Amino acid sequence: MNWSAKLLTHKNEKRIAVYFEKNVEFIARIKQIDGARWSQSLVAWHLPDTENNRLRFKIKPASHTVPSLEGIAQIEKFTQWLSSKRYSPSTIRTYSEALKSFLVFYREKAIQEISNDDVIIYTNDYILKNNLSASYQNQIVNAIKLYFKTVRETKIEIEKIHRPKRSKLLPNVLSKEEVKLILEAHSNIKHKMMLSLIYSCGLRCGELLALQPIHIDSKRNIVLLKNSKGKKDRIVPLSPKILHLLRDYYTLFKPEKYLFEGQQKGHAYDSRSLQQVLKQALQKAEITKPVTLHWLRHSYATHLLENGTDLRYIQELLGHNSSKTTEIYTHVSTKSIQQIKSPFDDLY
Incomplete structure (x- = not known):
């Protein structure tokens, strides 16, 4: 069973998000942990940020957890743009966090130099390497596409950024x-x-x-x-x-x-x-x-x-x-x- 976990702030709380492909047994185990909750906006289960939970999910301190100063300014600009378009608070939070993850990865690179190839590298070297879900990848792609539509003088070609192939999961139904x-x-x-x-x-x-x-x-x-x-x-x-x-x-x-x-x-x-x-x-x-x-x-x-x-x-x-x-x-x-x-x- 492949999974990954990361620290984040969700609804002003320090939490640990756990990402994995849908698995009934794994869900049942996570539900047993005190304070475990499902988030539709994160598309992940999340738990209280405690020492035990950090050990349980092998959380390692990241060397860089913030974007460059340029990246921070651009995330703020993106957030303001989303607000002006009256996106819901949960969507604004989700897209901003997704873009932040991408810009943290390229914190040493000028944003105007980021190209489609960088999106592919990020997918392979971060998302796939950390076994993050296709749903999370799709969130990142949505955020990147929307962000770069509002930024000029970049090497990104919006229409050439492809979303991951969706899993064809059937809805759960009760009798x-x-x-x-x-x-x-x-x-x-x-x-x-x-x-x-x-x-x-x-x-x-x-x-x-x-x-x-x-x-x-x-x-x-x-x-x-x-x-x-x-x-x-x-x-x-x-x-x-x-x-x-x-x-x-x-x-x-x-x-x-x-x-x-x-x-x-x-x-x-x-x-x-x-x-x-x-x-x-x-x-x-x-x-x-x-x-x-x-x-x-x-x-x-x-x-x-x-x-x-x-x-x-x-x-x-x-x-x-x-x-x-x-x-x-x-x-x-x-x-x-x-x-x-x-x-x-x-x-x-």
């Missing part, structure tokens, strides 16, 4: 029986409501936590998702059964600003706390699969497909730009596959 066990595991109505809404509407975690009571249109039985991924609004249908549960929840908790608030009124529920809600539900339901909140969204899409919903509608409901993104669910739907008779059956 309807497993979903029911998870949703019924909690007696706490808020916990049950949050998980139920994610599955019933196919929401991303961030979309759920950004919901406000005004986004629930009970007369039209729809949910309005404002400024979702890609800064797009969209609507999804609201199950009448979910609406009934929501009314009971609202009467009991009376949220002020966000539909789901934490201990402090007017503040959105914490994403890490929501992950713990799912973890507790899995324990109560005695499900040992490494289920994440996104599995519920995948399951929603797959179950819609198996129920006969047109793929074009599913694309709209999920907020996908491309139909190719949605088509991946055809590979995990078992509706047609289960009708295929194995030739083994003809032997007996």
Whole structure:
């Protein structure tokens, strides 16, 4: 099992990021470490920066961890450009860190002298040598391409920078029986409501936590998702059964600003706390699969497909730009596959 780890600052915390190709056993082991969390923006698991964790993941002090003065100035310029274009804070942080990694590698070279060949050298001598993931490499390429589009007098030819070949991984999907066990595991109505809404509407975690009571249109039985991924609004249908549960929840908790608030009124529920809600539900339901909140969204899409919903509608409901993104669910739907008779059956 190949992996690599590095020190970084994530959400103002000193953390150790661990990069590796997807492996269920390795994920299960990392989950056992106190404070281990998955980051969508880093595309990595990250842990508290402790002496034990440094020893565990063989962290060695780097001789150079900062770019040149020119590099620092250019990263600041790039960050300002991203902000002016209203990129999300997580994207700005991810792209800035990715560019920083590249410019640290070339801290002794003038930026105007960096060429396409240098990108290839960086890929081979840093990313591949340290067994960093294709996802991380793709982040670097995205950052480099975007950065050099804003910088003149360089030897970089943007269109000749290629992204790594993507792994064709299938989405993880739960059966309807497993979903029911998870949703019924909690007696706490808020916990049950949050998980139920994610599955019933196919929401991303961030979309759920950004919901406000005004986004629930009970007369039209729809949910309005404002400024979702890609800064797009969209609507999804609201199950009448979910609406009934929501009314009971609202009467009991009376949220002020966000539909789901934490201990402090007017503040959105914490994403890490929501992950713990799912973890507790899995324990109560005695499900040992490494289920994440996104599995519920995948399951929603797959179950819609198996129920006969047109793929074009599913694309709209999920907020996908491309139909190719949605088509991946055809590979995990078992509706047609289960009708295929194995030739083994003809032997007996």
